[in-house]
Amino acid sequence: MDCKNISKKLIFYAENNLPEQDKKLVEKHISSCNKCKQELLIIQQAFGIINDEKNLQVNPYIYTRIMAKTEQKNTSKIIKYVFRPVAVSMIILMGIWFGHKASDIYFKNQENNILTEEQQFTEQNEIYVVNDISYEDYYFITNQ
């Protein structure tokens, strides 16, 4: 049998899963073919690696880790479904309240400004009247 056909059987030979006849053929071939022998060694080593991995042990504190995570998830659920909507609504309400307050202050200031301007205007007019000069006359006099 040639290398190509033997190569296909090597993995089954390595796991002792070949009929007796095929097993003998593989053994005969690898005794004289270094390439197939090396390939078989690689497969056996690969199976050895799988066996080593099978012996790895799970984290002994996995239960504690799982419970901690579930509690964390519960807390994040509470945050997500309770605290977050409350916080968002509070921020919106505070925004509205501040907006309202700010507009109040703004309009009050504007009213005051209008009042003071009116006051100043009437005061100035009074001065003009007292001096017997109208505003327009005063303007021309000063700009001449």
Added chain:
Amino acid sequence: MPDFELIKKINQNDDQEAFKTIIEKYKQLVFGIAIGFFHDNETANDIVQDVFIKFWQIRKDFELKSKFSTWLYKVTTNHCVNVQRRKKIITAFSFLSSKNSEDKNLEQKLLQNTKMPEKDSFREEHIKNALNKAINSLPKRQRIAFILNKYQNFSYKDISEIMDLSVSSVESLLHRAKTNLQEKLSDTYKNLNN
């Protein structure tokens, strides 16, 4: 205590002791499957954690239609396949900026090997990498069947129940998986000798 009683306790009373018993009973089996997929302790522990958290989250709606272990293995294999897919996508994107980490590790080991000629450990590392890559490159169903068979020593019948397939389909899947692995490991021989 049988599984169905434990699950009843968890289902009805949120019984944490029963949950602990279930975890203690199955954690190593779930971990074994995850190791078969990822070959990495930390990721496998994460998978165990995710699977049991998932069970805890759906405990109220959980109905035991088949064996609990079968359900657990199904969930584990599905989760592993999904995580692997996600990781592949991440690796594909990270490949744009840098070489993938497995290759980097291998390169580092190669460099170390030139400094300290520990030929056997290098060879083993090379075979380990090749084996992991070979298993991960198998088609999904072949990969699952191979891992359940080789890492957990599950019988064809058990695998057929977990994968919802007939026993003969599992047999054929495993045969194809092993033939594919053989081909990929032959390439390793060529690489080691070049």
